[in-house]
Amino acid sequence: MNTPTDERASSDTREAIMEATFRALSKHGYNDLRMRDIGEEMEMTRQVIHYHYDGKYDLMSHFLEYIIEQYEGSVEVDSNAPPREELDARIDQCLFGPKFDDFGHWDRMKVYHELFTYAQNDERHREIFNTHYGRIRSSITEVVEDGIERGVFRDVDAARMGQLITDVIHAARGRKLSLGHDDAPEETRAAIDEFILDSLYLDE
Structure with a gap:
C-alpha cells in the first residue's frame, strides 16, 4: 500500500x-x-x-496530458466573479498563459504546438488535443451562458460564441509560433474586445 x-x-x-x-x-x-x-x-x-513509461510514445502521451493539466488547472476566478471578469480571465489565460518559475509560457506553447502538428497522423494524441479543445470551448461557453442568464450578455448562441473565441485564440497562437508574428496575441486580444466582446455585452 x-x-x-x-x-x-x-x-x-x-x-x-x-x-x-x-x-x-x-x-x-x-x-x-x-x-x-x-x-x-x-x-x-x-x-x-x-x-x-513504456518508451518515447507513452511518455509523449503523458506529457501532453501534463501540459494540459497545467493550463486547465491554473485559471483562478472567484466563484462570485461577474461573467465579464471570468470571460476576460479565461481569454487572457489562453492567450498569455499562467506564470511559470522556469521555462515560460511561450516556450511551453512552442513545444505544445509542435506536438499539435503531428496529431493529424496520431489518433491517440489527436484525441487528447480534441478533449482539451472541447474543455476550453466548454469553459468559455458556460461563462457566456451564465452572462446571458444574468442579463449582462446579449442572447446569442453560446456554443457558437464559445467556439468562435476558442478558434480565434488558437489561430493567434499559431500565427505567433509558426509565422513569428510576436504581436499576434496582443493584436488578437484587442480584436476580440472590439469585434466580439463589445457586441456581446449589453449596455450598462
Whole structure:
C-alpha cells in the first residue's frame, strides 16, 4: 500500500520527468528526441524514465496530458466573479498563459504546438488535443451562458460564441509560433474586445 510519502515522491518524480521533457523537446524537437536527451536534463538516472513509461510514445502521451493539466488547472476566478471578469480571465489565460518559475509560457506553447502538428497522423494524441479543445470551448461557453442568464450578455448562441473565441485564440497562437508574428496575441486580444466582446455585452 502506498503511503502519502510514496505518492508525493512519485508525483515529484513525474514532475521532474515532465519538466525535463519540456527542456529536451525545446532543444531537439520531437523527431530527433531520444530518451537519453530527456535523461540528460534530469538529476536522476535515465532508468527512472523507463520505469515509469513504456518508451518515447507513452511518455509523449503523458506529457501532453501534463501540459494540459497545467493550463486547465491554473485559471483562478472567484466563484462570485461577474461573467465579464471570468470571460476576460479565461481569454487572457489562453492567450498569455499562467506564470511559470522556469521555462515560460511561450516556450511551453512552442513545444505544445509542435506536438499539435503531428496529431493529424496520431489518433491517440489527436484525441487528447480534441478533449482539451472541447474543455476550453466548454469553459468559455458556460461563462457566456451564465452572462446571458444574468442579463449582462446579449442572447446569442453560446456554443457558437464559445467556439468562435476558442478558434480565434488558437489561430493567434499559431500565427505567433509558426509565422513569428510576436504581436499576434496582443493584436488578437484587442480584436476580440472590439469585434466580439463589445457586441456581446449589453449596455450598462
